[in-house]
Amino acid sequence: MNRAAFKPGPWGWLVIFALAALLPLLKPGGYVLDIGINIMIWAMLAYGLNVMLGYSGLLSLAHAGFFGIGAYAVGILTLKAHWSFWLALPAGVLISALGGLLLGLVAFRTRGDAFAIFTLGVGVILQLVINKWDALTGGNEGLNGVPPATSLLGIDFSKGANFYYVALAALALTVLVVARTRGSVFGRSLVAIRGGEDLARSAGIDVYTHKLRALMLSTAIAGLAGGVYAAYVGFLGSSVTGPVTTFTVLLYLLVGGVGTLAGPLLGTALMYGLTQSLKGLQDYQYIVFGPLLVLLVMFVPQGLAGLWDRAQARRVAARTERTVDHA
């Protein structure tokens, strides 16, 4: 993809995160902080999805399942094994990444469209397993009373405003890793794979290994989001780990812009904020979300960030034209 992507740039991102970090200092109500933390959690999941869909061109529909694996890993480790949150979170990320590896070993044997179907199946199965495995996950009752984040370096992270910074740090880490990945040789190879697997293979790219690594990164991010979610919400049920969650986050990603760095955050902030502020919308959200997904892929497949790019490109083109005229 040669066209200039919608990039706030490193400084832009610093400003965004600095502004976000200042929010708790304004002493907003718990409601505002809650929305902020939720946006950051779901944006992380959208980043995970974006690594697959945006960079590798593969539609993975099992991501809520990996979100669930991360969430339940943290929940079970802190609640039942009494681990510290700060140990359980990396463990959850690791377990999710390993799960991604296992999925990839089988799923990447299929070609093209079968991958999306296969991962949808995995997503449903993961939710079923979480729902049925009473001894481990609490089954239908769910997992109640997951302890909040414990203190680290003498700072108590269990309270709302302090936990906000945990989520913010996790999001910043996610954005950093994704940005570095996208810019690396590995990231470029992924984009080459998106362009055409056979072509990428003929250029000497080991497609299978690259896709496996991309899937592991993507599920690790989903697991991180899940782990933060577990400590924040304190209650885990199987309903959040199903394909409906994947589809909702997919919508966030599409609104923001698939394959862009700012898209996942932009789309999540906008769509999550909108659903929360329009209470009437919540009951009928899927009646609206369904057609919205269809309209987006039909008319604005590049999302908001992509629209910005296009406007930018047009401006650059216009400027070049003008220079040529003068010459």
Place this chain on the structure above:
Amino acid sequence: MRGAAFILWRLSLTTFLQQLFNALALGGVYALVALGLTLVYGVMRVPNFAHGGLYMLGAYFAYAALSGLGVPYVAALLLAAAGVALLAALLERAVFYPLRNAPHVHSMIAAIGVLFFVEAAVQLIWGPDFKQIAEPVPGIVNLGGVIITWQRVLVIAASVLVVLGLNYFLKRTLTGATIEAMSQNREGARLVGVNVNRVGMLTFAISGGLAAAAAALIAPIISVAPSMGEVMNLKVFAIIILGGMGSVPGAIVGAFLLALAEVFGGFYINLDFADVIGFAMLVLVLAIKPEGLFRRGT
């Protein structure tokens, strides 16, 4: 051999035959739903994630025709099939046809959006709770100790009839041949003058009609609920990957294989396991033979 004899001794032949009939009825329904999906994939190259939604809608249309209009069962079945076929054709025009040249991921996402909408709309109109459809021919038939409900006999007979009819249509009529031609070679079909637009719409209509008929057939045995589409979606996708995406015989064989595995796995191993068994089969087949049991276009 001793093991097999032991099982037969423990669970008599009658139970076995009874389970076999259950599997045949289930397989017939799976075959009808999977055939539509594989036809659409063959012609449009779109994995239609909304297919389970069309199936579920078929069950609700049949329910509405029975309870709202008070028509007899067969009329309700035909009405549901016609209604869903019409909607599917509209769907092809409004969504999948405009997206035919976009990346495949786009039509998949659009299909997911349609599934979202159909489920939410059905829940809004008919509510989230289960609906029951009465069996048109209540009672059982006793075949030398093997007891089968009339509804299952009806399901088996109807699905065999529909599959034979579909086969006749695809192999013996000109319109049917255009569908086969397009799934074998799109460009070639266009070159010899096949109206590609019409074939796409027709295929979607057939696929929706088959799914709705299957739903109306099985509805008296199971309960009708908005979530029934999701489970069926997963199963029929497993079937067409098993059988080879786009392959018609593959879909039929895959459907009966899955039904047999589910019924006997559920009966002899564990009932909780039944819904996941198709998926276990799928993982196994993909690990050994990634292109499916049948190659496309056979």
